[in-house]
Amino acid sequence: MNLKTEWEKLKVRKKLIDAFKSGKIHLSYKSADHERLISPKIHAVDLANESTTITFTLPNGLNPELLDKNFFAFQQHFGNAIELEGEYKKFVLKIYNASMPSELIYSYKNIKDAINSYRLGVICGKNRQGEYVAFDLLKQPHILIAGETGSGKSTQLRSILTTMILSKRPDELELYLGDCKKSEFHIFRKVEHVQCVHSSPRDIQKMLLHIKKELDERSNLTETFEVSHVDELPAEHKRPYLVVCIDEFVMLRKDEKIMDILTEIAAIGRTLGVFLILSMQRPNAKVLDTTIRANLTVSMGFKLRDAMESKIVNTPNAHKIETSGRFIMNSDKLYEIQAPYLTMDKAKKLLGPFMVAKGPVKEVTEAPPQITEKDVFNDVD
Template identity: 50%
Template sequence: MTSIKTLLQKFKARRELEYAFNVGGIYISKKNSGGKEIKRMPKIHEVTLFDDRTRYTFTLPNGYDPKEIDKKEYVFKQVFCRSLELKGDLKKYVLTVYKHKMTNEIKYNFCSIKGEIHEYKMPIYCGADRLGKNIIYDMSTKPHLLIAGETGSGKSTQLRQLLTTLILNFDPTELELYLGDCKKAEFHVFRNVKHVKASVTRAHEIKAMLEYIQDEMNQRYDLIETFGVAHIDDLPKEHKKPYMVVCIDEFVMLRKEKEIMAALIDLTALGRAAGIFVVLSMQRPVKEVLDTTIRSNLTVSMGFKVRDKIESRIINTPGAEDIQTPGRFYMNNNGKVDELQAPFLSLDECKKLLEPYLVAPDEAKEVSEGILQIDQQDELLGGWED
């Protein structure tokens, strides 16, 4: 039986939401025959109290533009606090107000997530939600990822920990990494790691790298067809293939390279069954680069702080333009958007974690100017092997 105390708490919570509707002008106003204003407020269907949050369910009155709710989300933040989530569509909305703010920093600790990520074939460690729960998803079922965020937002650190986590979790025989660093600033720390088969910076090098991966993908599909299976994981043991992850930072710089863009569309459309996954990152989301085809193939997106609503819409992470905390981001996972805090992994700590996985100096792969000769494919592929 509901206690008097709970009823009073619900009543107070309901009045706070009604106040938000009123001060925010979230209602339809009409005048009756006597000239008195009549306000049709959203209907509050349910107020649910939890130890750490309060959840409201309400519907808009017919005739109220749902776009106005997005514009007036700031009202709810002013009335309640900044720590809230508002989700809905045409008419029905759910507002969740949290009692505690999210932590502003999470230190990367592989040991703390090691047990959890082993449950996934291809684990992507995202960070923690507002309750401190680790959020991990399986890239084998949601194969391609887009990360966007301006300088200082935490995008680069997220890329660093994501790749480090994969390296720590997989043997080099199980995972191959192919890195394209258009800014020549992000992936140097991974250059001589055993898992890394290519770490390149120039457009013609990236083009050659993607051509090689496309050829590998075609060979894998030939095996899939030969053995009548649906995925390379189902191939006989003697034909097992390692997973391949292609990660290109600031790929917007390649927007004029039609062959590269076509190759990325090819890989994101067909790579999953072949065990090939794509991670793309950029500072400024550009609609002309992220066309409908590529966006539809990138099943998960992480939006760190971006410049405006236009950019946040391009990457399907509404609210990313309002982020104030470094490392904070919104993740769109097949339409479900969550606010998360990315783990922080410093460059020095990353180097320490990678030390056991570095190749010997005489085995180190060269990635300097001139190593990749597009017209010498045999030599090119040989240069990628450990």
């Protein structure tokens, strides 16, 4: 038996017991002469280089909501670099030995390894373990990104779109961009993957009507060839993935036709290879009605104004975030992540090899520009 290790485990146990006491996380039974407290039972303490993991169970009858309500007690005893997971009775508390970086400079060379195994990879950032987090848009379709001005929402959009462009050929991916604020997407306007960048509701509606027509055609094709996904269509009928990204789409809320098409894409786009990325500064429950919100399978909540906005986005405690570029992601579970920081100038240099001449109607070159490893992997500081 390693006495030093056992002593460290005992200290962790005592600290957790103190957290239970200060947070009043216990059952209380009073009799005439004394009060009996029943605290959660600690089953195991595992020490590792990156984190310490504690497994405990609640006594029957103790409301698990107390853990969320009094989460501050765990933070006061263990610091902010912690995660608590569980449901009803069994819970796991992780205490990370290293804190997350306050800034993560975008590096496609490193990001490529994280998305390489996915058909349409979306980069998120780094978690508390210092690992890149990414996911496949085909398996977790449609993204909602929300955050105040300066929270990191805009650079996250830039990182996601730039990474998609660098990792997919123009015949594999088409981007349709709506820039309601007229401030973010101009750098993508001449990129070959980008079919259009619109800012007025009228033009965005035309763009979405084109997407609606494409949805119908793809649906007919999958029915004709009796396949469940567009990727299974015969080679001569292959379709590229379509990503519709609209920044500050809340400005379109009064256009019923636009909202109807967005809802349809969210509902059936997955099997047809058509995906949504929607972003907004101020989450609004009326805009994010239950139909569209239920189909946005990934939510990224950067710094938000209050608990109500965090609830609308389904990213609890996003209103408590203090670091720019930090966000809560809700997908298969909750993550706290530091987003890559990609400046406008660096994005322009990375996108340079993909630029083509475009007129009123997009001009497409016969062959995409030849990209060298130096163009893509030589990240600019």
